[in-house]
Amino acid sequence: MTAEISDEAALEAAVEEAFEEQEDPAKPEKMVLIAASGDLDKAWPVMILATTGAAYGMDVTVFFTFWGLSILKKPDSGLTGEDWRQKMLAAFNRGSPDKLGLSKLHFAGLGPTMMKGLADKYHVASVQELLETARDMGVKLWPCQMTMDLMGISRDDMIDGLDEPAGAGSAISLMKEASISLFI
């Protein structure tokens, strides 16, 4: 008798699960962006696509890894890490959207200054503004745990409102389900 009841319960659970697995039309499509670059000219399109994806009602996740972590660093994060090599990396890769360099025509910082001046003149939203907008729109911002450890960047060195640090497995699981996945 007891066995019968548990069988019934198992059957019910299986039916329920099958229903849940069916495609729910109300469930938003997923978009995953891998932000692997700390260049201003890469961070910009990342944040533009992330916010626009959210405007399309998509469930957007941005996974920040390697130099991409610079985008999330606080402006005053300073020389992060314990190892001298981590401090060296931090010295040459100052954090926060405001300190990102250009991949081309950087000219020791003159390039980014000119680019930001132009963005201001032509009313293009800055990476900082878009990052804040993304957070407001519910875009998930995932820092990569491994690169945080490698570069000596702690949770406190990064801005508030981020999701829990994750790894490649979480990124793959998400990308398998996503209709848009981009590595920028």
Add this chain to the structure above:
Amino acid sequence: MADITVDARNLQCPMPVLRIAKAMKDATSGQTLELIATDRGALSDIPAWANDMGHSLKEQFEEGSEFHFILVKS
């Protein structure tokens, strides 16, 4: 006259889409929204977004350097 006016003048891509998306979220079904933009990219972006999201683009016209889009929330 639209129920809601969304001013996205002097804002570049992707802001007009973000502004209309936000306003649309707060609107109720059947309400009319008028988006005013000066970004030339909006000419292709707004119809594409509306079509994808299932909102109807009732009217679209230019007034000087401004682009007007009249949308109805689905």
